[in-house]
Amino acid sequence: MYLLTIWLEIHIKLKSINKMFCQCKNEQNFDTLIPNTNICPVCTAQPGALPTLSKEVLEKALLLGKALNCEIKKISRFDRKSYFYPDQPAGYQITQLYQPTNVKGQIVFFLENYSKEKTIHIQDAHMENDTGKMIHDGEQALLDLNRAGTPLVEIVTNPDFTTAEEVTEFLKELQRIVRYNDIADADMEKWQMRVDVNISVRKKESDPLGTRAELKNLNSFGAIRRAIDNEYARQVELCEKGEKFAQQTRWRDDMKWTSYMMRSKEDALDYRYFPEPDLPPLVLGDEIMKRLDGVALEIPHHIIKKMKEEYGFNKEYINGLIWDKDMLDYFLGCVKEWFDPKTSAKWLVGPIAAWMKENIKTVHELPITPKQCKEFLTIVQEGKIGDSQMKIVMDEMLMTGKSAEEIIKEKWFDANEMDALEIEWIIQSVLDGHPDLIEQYKWGKVTVLWFFVGQVMKKTWGKMNPKAVGEMIEKLLR
Ligand code: ZN
Ligand code: MN
Numbered sequence: 382m383y384l385l386t387i388w389l390e391i392h393i394k395l396k397s398i399n400k401m402f403c404q405c406k407n408e409q410n411f412d413t414l415i416p417n418t419n420i421c422p423v424c425t426a427q428p429g430a431l432p433t434l435s436k437e438v439l440e441k442a443l444l445l446g447k448a449l450n451c452e453i454k455k456i457s458r459f460d461r462k463s464y465f466y467p468d469q470p471a472g473y474q475i476t477q478l479y480q481p482t483n484v485k486g487q488i489v490f491f492l493e494n495y496s497k498e499k500t501i502h503i504q505d506a507h508m509e510n511d512t513g514k515m516i517h518d519g520e521q522a523l524l525d526l527n528r529a530g531t532p533l534v535e536i537v538t539n540p541d542f543t544t545a546e547e548v549t550e551f552l553k554e555l556q557r558i559v560r561y562n563d564i565a566d567a568d569m570e571k572w573q574m575r576v577d578v579n580i581s582v583r584k585k586e587s588d589p590l591g592t593r594a595e596l597k598n599l600n601s602f603g604a605i606r607r608a609i610d611n612e613y614a615r616q617v618e619l620c621e622k623g624e625k626f627a628q629q630t631r632w633r634d635d636m637k638w639t640s641y642m643m644r645s646k647e648d649a650l651d652y653r654y655f656p657e658p659d660l661p662p663l664v665l666g667d668e669i670m671k672r673l674d675g676v677a678l679e680i681p682h683h684i685i686k687k688m689k690e691e692y693g694f695n696k697e698y699i700n701g702l703i704w705d706k707d708m709l710d711y712f713l714g715c716v717k718e719w720f721d722p723k724t725s726a727k728w729l730v731g732p733i734a735a736w737m738k739e740n741i742k743t744v745h746e747l748p749i750t751p752k753q754c755k756e757f758l759t760i761v762q763e764g765k766i767g768d769s770q771m772k773i774v775m776d777e778m779l780m781t782g783k784s785a786e787e788i789i790k791e792k793w794f795d796a797n798e799m800d801a802l803e804i805e806w807i808i809q810s811v812l813d814g815h816p817d818l819i820e821q822y823k824w825g826k827v828t829v830l831w832f833f834v835g836q837v838m839k840k841t842w843g844k845m846n847p848k849a850v851g852e853m854i855e856k857l858l859r
Pocket of ligand 2: 392535
């Protein structure tokens with residue numbers, strides 16, 4: 382058995398209006414844009430053009446730092462990472478290597494269907510700008526600089542992961558963190574979140590970390606899972622072959638975690654990092670720090686913990702509510718107005734979510750208004766009308782947009798609306814038809830009651846509340 386050790390480098394595209402250092406728009410989806418129509422002298426690195434850090438980009442990056450429980454440095458810097466590639470017009474990337482703004486954070490999240498917690502430590506979450514894009518088209522290579530200069534935060538974790546599940550659950554939590562707080566959309570398919578996975582194996586905990594392999598730019602959870610599984614198998618096989626492994630021990634010494642900064646230094650040499658001369662040190666004043674302190678972030682882990690521990694939700698309810706921020710807000714809105722969390726979740730995760738899925742609609746496109754939903758929940762909580770009937774009411778609401786009360790009246794579900802004498806007459810006629818069963822009931826066979834309820838329900842076309850009918854029969858038989 383070999384132990385698996387993983388750490389991640391994650392690039393997240395911030396959801397700001399403008400690019401990082403210029404006034405060009407920061408489009409979230411470049412596929413719809415004509416190439417090279419969203420560029421200016423700054424992001425195409427024309428001679429003499431100078432960068433100015435966008436305040437909004439800074440604020441989003443700080444929010445992310447706060448959400449990751451980072452230490453936020455009042456003084457930080459930008460550095461140049463020099464390398465030549467056609468999609469990098471300046472010949473360097475502006476990033477933060479030596480003194481990043483957000484350092485030493487951590488994320489706590491759930492594993493194994495919310496039964497276990499795990500903490501992953503964050504080295505730093507640094508700001509940097511993105512490159513343009515090369516489009517390879519037959520024999521020619523085309524260049525699109527629309528994306529050049531858009532803002533990224535790169536999150537570097539510690540080697541705290543030991544399974545692929547930990548990696549994917551961590552990334553899902555990270556997605557929720559940025560989405561809940563409007564920092565980023567982090568859609569992997571749209572390359573708004575790119576993940577580099579570093580993998581190494583070793584025999585015992587006390588061994589230094591084995592030679593690492595870096596798998597770059599994986600953009601789906603499935604791809605990440607497969608990459609980890611394959612790489613683990615490949616490295617274990619290499620280790621098992623012994624001889625080959627000996628050659629790699631030298632590497633292993635270099636690559637054990639304590640020498641991580643050395644790797645950075647090697648990178649630093651490769652890329653000729655040096656302090657960015659066009660940007661002054663970033664000094665955060667009291668005002669911005671105070672504003673940051675005042676922001677109440679929505680931390681998904683806290684919300685999930687509350688659902689689990691306070692509301693007693695199962696994994697279906699939790700999964701059903703946390704996948705979509707709008708759905709979650711809808712639920713939290715119900716709870717805020719003192720509706721029972723379990724009742725609210727039951728109807729939202731059940732018929733309402735099913736309708737959304739079937740019709741490919743969002744919460745905002747529901748045919749029922751929040752007011753109508755609350756009216757519905759009020760009736761449910763009063764408990765006068767049974768769940769099976771309320772299910773019919775909900776389905777009808779989703780189909781027609783009518784209010785619950787309207788439907789209940791139409792369908793005659795509200796027993797109170799029925800003529801009490803008429804109901805009594807129906808019940809009496811059922812009882813009259815079965816004197817033998819009444820005798821059994823009186824001798825203690827209470828299950829007979831359910832036979833009577835069933836008969837009455839049949840005669841009233843299932844329109845009555847069985848609980849209410851049962852009570853009425855009990856009264857009559859007393
Ligand atoms: Zn620009
Ligand atoms: Mn990077």
